[in-house]
Amino acid sequence: DIQMTQSPSSLSASVGDRVTITCRASQSIGNYLNWYQQKPGQAPNLLIYGASNLQTGVPLRFSGSKSGTDFTLTISSLQPEDFATYYCQQSYSTSEGLTFGGGTKVEIK
Amino acid sequence: QVQLQESGPGLVKPSQTLSLTCTVSGDSISSGTYYWSWIRQPAGKGLEYLGRVYASGSTNYNPSLKSRVTMSVDTSRNQFSLELDSVTATDTAVYYCARLGAYYDQMDVWGKGTTVIVSS
Numbered sequence: 450d451i452q453m454t455q456s457p458s459s460l461s462a463s464v465g466d467r468v469t470i471t472c473r474a475s476q477s478i479g480n481y482l483n484w485y486q487q488k489p490g491q492a493p494n495l496l497i498y499g500a501s502n503l504q505t506g507v508p509l510r511f512s513g514s515k516s517g518t519d520f521t522l523t524i525s526s527l528q529p530e531d532f533a534t535y536y537c538q539q540s541y542s543t544s545e546g547l548t549f550g551g552g553t554k555v556e557i558k
Numbered sequence: 559q560v561q562l563q564e565s566g567p568g569l570v571k572p573s574q575t576l577s578l579t580c581t582v583s584g585d586s587i588s589s590g591t592y593y594w595s596w597i598r599q600p601a602g603k604g605l606e607y608l609g610r611v612y613a614s615g616s617t618n619y620n621p622s623l624k625s626r627v628t629m630s631v632d633t634s635r636n637q638f639s640l641e642l643d644s645v646t647a648t649d650t651a652v653y654y655c656a657r658l659g660a661y662y663d664q665m666d667v668w669g670k671g672t673t674v675i676v677s678s
Binding site for chain 2: 545547551
């Protein structure tokens with residue numbers, strides 16, 4: 450099955466910082482990678498789909514990119530409302546399940 | 559605006575079957591445009607995909623739970639359902655339903671989630 454290794458598991462950053470989160474797939478998954486933001490007590494919210502497509506309504510400071518089997522979520526200038534946990538999810542193999550990464554908690558420095 | 563709402567018992571006894579329903583509003587399951595899925599999250603832990611169901615009743619399940627999971631759809635009520643057999647305490651979690659977007663299977667609309675506790 451496809452494993453998604455997300456790093457770091459947590460990070461501390463300040464408002465205005467540029468933040469990058471990485472997700473590595475255990476095999477090639479094309480562009481079948483999605484990113485979500487989850488705040489405490491809430492359902493996850495889709496940010497990026499297909500590795501680099503911004504979901505409607507999501508601020509432009511969020512972006513996604515891909516290099517081989519490495520995928521990156523970038524927040525160009527961290528805002529107070531961005532402190533949350535972020536998850537990647539592969540959708541390449543539906544027969545093996547749409548697996549999530551372990552999550553990255555972004556905390557206030 | 560598409561909305562999803564989970565419903566079902568919040569407490570299930572060990573060895574029994576967990577049953578949840580997701581009611582869809584603002585979209586029609588029978589249109590056949592999307593798959594509909596279930597995800598769960600134990601307290602303080604990450605997300606786990608359980609499986610998906612299509613309007614026709616076709617399903618795909620997480621292999622790790624395949625022997626215990628059944629998903630179905632009721633297009634007349636615009637609902638889809640989850641059954642998880644032989645539950646144990648490790649099945650205690652917040653259960654979410656979500657719509658899977660076309661092509662990339664992105665979970666683009668989520669329910670608010672419902673907490674299910676497995677305890678005697």
